[in-house]
Amino acid sequence: MARILILFFALGGLAAAQNFDVLLRGGRLIDPANGIDGLRDVGIRDGRVAAVAESLDPAGAKRVLDVKGLVLTPGLVDIHVHLFHSTNIKDVWAGDNSVRPDDFSFRTGVTTMADAGSSGWRNFETFRHTVIDRAKTRVFAFINIAGFGMLSNMVEQHAEDMLPEEVAKLAKKHADVVVGVKTAHWEDGSWTAVEKSLEAGKLAGIPLMVDFGWFRAERPFWKLVDEMLRPGDIATHAFRAPVPWLDTDGKLFDYLGRARERGVKFDVGHGGGSFAFRNAVPAVAQGFWPDSISTDLHTQSMNLGMIDMPTTMSKFLAMGMPLREVVRRSTVMPARMIGKPELGHLSVGAVADIAAWRLLEGDFGFSDSDRGLLKGRRRLTCELTLLGGEVVWDWNARTGRDYRELGPEYGVRPGEVIVRPPK
Numbered sequence: 001m002a003r004i005l006i007l008f009f010a011l012g013g014l015a016a017a018q019n020f021d022v023l024l025r026g027g028r029l030i031d032p033a034n035g036i037d038g039l040r041d042v043g044i045r046d047g048r049v050a051a052v053a054e055s056l057d058p059a060g061a062k063r064v065l066d067v068k069g070l071v072l073t074p075g076l077v078d079i080h081v082h083l084f085h086s087t088n089i090k091d092v093w094a095g096d097n098s099v100r101p102d103d104f105s106f107r108t109g110v111t112t113m114a115d116a117g118s119s120g121w122r123n124f125e126t127f128r129h130t131v132i133d134r135a136k137t138r139v140f141a142f143i144n145i146a147g148f149g150m151l152s153n154m155v156e157q158h159a160e161d162m163l164p165e166e167v168a169k170l171a172k173k174h175a176d177v178v179v180g181v182k183t184a185h186w187e188d189g190s191w192t193a194v195e196k197s198l199e200a201g202k203l204a205g206i207p208l209m210v211d212f213g214w215f216r217a218e219r220p221f222w223k224l225v226d227e228m229l230r231p232g233d234i235a236t237h238a239f240r241a242p243v244p245w246l247d248t249d250g251k252l253f254d255y256l257g258r259a260r261e262r263g264v265k266f267d268v269g270h271g272g273g274s275f276a277f278r279n280a281v282p283a284v285a286q287g288f289w290p291d292s293i294s295t296d297l298h299t300q301s302m303n304l305g306m307i308d309m310p311t312t313m314s315k316f317l318a319m320g321m322p323l324r325e326v327v328r329r330s331t332v333m334p335a336r337m338i339g340k341p342e343l344g345h346l347s348v349g350a351v352a353d354i355a356a357w358r359l360l361e362g363d364f365g366f367s368d369s370d371r372g373l374l375k376g377r378r379r380l381t382c383e384l385t386l387l388g389g390e391v392v393w394d395w396n397a398r399t400g401r402d403y404r405e406l407g408p409e410y411g412v413r414p415g416e417v418i419v420r421p422p423k
Contacts, residue, residue: 018043018045018050018051018056018057018060019045019060019061019062020043020044020045020050020051020056020060020061020062021044021045021046021047021061021062021063021389022043022044022061022062022063022064022065022352022386022389022391023041023042023043023044023056023058023061023063023064023065024041024042024043024044024065024067024072024354024356025041025056025058025064025065025066025067025068026039026041026066026067026068026069027039027040027041027042027067027068027069027070027071027072027356028040028070028071028072029042029052029071029072029073029346030071030072030073030323030324030327031052031073031074031345031346031347032324032325032327032328032331032332032345033074033328033331033332033344033345033346033347034345034346034347036052036346037324038054039054040052040053040054040072041053041054041055041056042056042072042346042352042354043056043061044352044354044386044389045389046389047351047352047388047389047390048349048350048351048352048388048389049346049347049348049349049350049351049352050348051348052346052348063399065384065391065398065399066398067356067384067398069358070356070357070358070383070384071323071356071357071358071359071380072346072354072355072356072357073109073327073330073331073354073355073357074327074331074332074343074344074345074346074353074354074355075109075110075111075112075331075343075344075353075354075355075385075386075387076108076109076110076111076112076309076330076331076355077110077111077112077113077114077330077331077334077335077338077340077343077344078105078110078112078113078114078294078295078297078309078330078334079113079114079116079179079209079234079267079292079294079334079337079338080114080116080209080236080267080268080269080271080294080295080296080297081099081101081113081114081115081116081294081295081296081297081298082097082098082099082115082116082118082150082296082297082298083098083099083100083101083113083115083118083127083131083132083135083139084098084115084118084119084123084127084131084149084150085098085099085100085131086126086127086130086131096299097298097299097300098118098298098299099297099298099299099302100131100135101113101131101135101136101137101139102135102136102137104297104302104308105137106137106385106387106392106393107382107385107393107395108308108309108310108382109309109310109355109357109382109385109393110137110309110355110385111137111138111353111355111385111387112137112138112139112140112335112340112343112344112353113137113138113139113140113297114139114140114141114142114179114180114338115127115131115132115139115140115141115142116142116182116184116209116211116236116269116296117142117143117144117145117149117150117182117183117184117209117211118141118144118149118150119141119143119144119148119149119150120143120144120145120146120147120148120149120161120167121143121144121147121163121166121167121169121170122147122148122149122161123147123148123149123151124141124143124149124170124174124178125170125174127141127149128141128174128177132177136387136392137387138343138353138387139177140177140178140179140338140340141177141178141179142178142179142180142181142182142209143167143170143171143178143180143181143182143200144156144181144182144183144184145162145164145167145181145182145183145193145196145197145200146158146161146162146183146193147161147162147163147166148161150184150185156184156185156186156193157186157187157188159188159192159193159196162192162193162196162197163196164196164197164199164200164203165200165203167181167200167203167204168200168203168204171200171204171206172204178204178206179206179207179338179339179340180201180206180207180208180209180234180338181197181200181201181204181206181207181208181209182197182208182209182210182211183196183197183208183209183210183211183213184210184211184213185211185213185214186212186213186214187213187214188216189216189217189218189219190218190219191219191228193213194208194210194219194224194228197210198228198229198230198233201230201233206339207230207232207233207234207265207337207338207339208229208230208233208234209233209234209236209267210224210229210233210234210235210236211236211237211269211274212224212235212237212240215242220244221242221243221244222244222253222255225255225256225259225264225266226255226258226259226262229259229262229264230263230264231262231263231264232263232265232337233264233265234264234265234266234267234291234292234337235259235264235265235266235267236267236268236269236274236294236296237267237268237269237271237274237275237296238266238267238268238269238290239268239274239275239276239279239280239283239290240273240274240275240276240279241276241278241279241369241370243279245279245282245283246279246282250282251286252282252283252286252288256288257288260288265291265292265337266288266290266291266292267290267291267292267294267334267337268290268292268293268294268295268312269294269295269296270294270295270296270301270305270306270312270369271295271296271298271301271306271369272296272298272300272301272304272305272306272369273369273370274296274369275305275306275368275369276368276369276370276372277319277368277372277374278372280315280316280319280368281319281374284316284319284320284321285319285320289316289321289325289329290316290329291329291333291334291337292329292330292333292334292337293309293312293313293316293326293329293330293334294309294312294334295308295309295312297309304367304369305366305367305368305369305370305371306369309330310357310379310380310381310382311366311379313326313327313330313380314364314366314376314378314379314380315366315368315374315376316329317376317378317379317380318364318366318374318375318376318377318378319374323359331344331345332344332345351388352386352388352389353386353387353388354384354385354386355382355384355385355386356382356383356384356385357380357381357382357383358380358381358382358383359378359379359380360378360379360380360381361377361378362377362379363375363377364376364377364378364379381395382395383395383396383398384396384398
């Protein structure tokens, strides 16, 4: 009988009492990496997932958070953002349009970001010292093949400053945070930027992310993904308007499937001008879903149609993707694409990066990059975010207590006194 009870507990019955720092109770957990989509409690200890079960005993938990009615997911992994906000140079794209990671991550359920080439091999270490090492958000980076990164569009056109050996050297030196090479905004009709980036990626043993730049007849997109990119390389802005998706019969071109079969990855990278419903809607309808949902977050895109990660995810819900697949492409899949398989899931022992969502029902309108409108009935909004088990966003004050229970002098710091005036 005792053995039967032990087995019952282990398989997700009323699990025995444990000492948790935080216990999330009653939420619908969607953890695609572990095939979970159902009601689960999640226990956290020492910043990591300690237990996941249908019911966990709250008796030993230091803090119990009721998340009934919410959807729990791993913390989101946004692999296309721009964060080099500290350049201190006037009229510089990366500095003027990048955002501070902590200002926009946790409130949107994002716990991990990857900067998409805002800095190059000449200024990456400045970016690391001033942003990456100072952010609470977990930040990784793609190094731009252009020496100064995205200081300006003109800087990115100088092929003589694209030095694969220097990029690879820097990538190896900072292997803990560098996850790939980036090329973007190339205007010339040659393949120089892609070829240099591929060389750097091979030397460093890391993937390449390509923003294809100005589309030219002499270097077609289909050749990039079907012939040039390697398995694991990433084509971002996949649903940009000039990308050829549909033939004259409205069917997806065969080159897309061939590229995916070879292992090429397709990233959303919504941005301010790189996402068109006329490409995305039929692609989703015909089963060609992106490998990663990302924002291309910067000060322009966040104030235009993109808005943020939950909104971008909600657009794919509106296009017909199941919620669990939207979550998969916002967590575990992008984590693996940047070589961080330890992230994006809530296995026991994994870091406790968790987001809790309210799935709103209503009449919502969503915009693409050119004010194309798509209506939807569901929209995600983030109510709670934990980073390494610490609550870093609490929209509905679940961690609070009724102020009337806190005593007449709560909030007074040690050493301070309340000096009341005489009657």
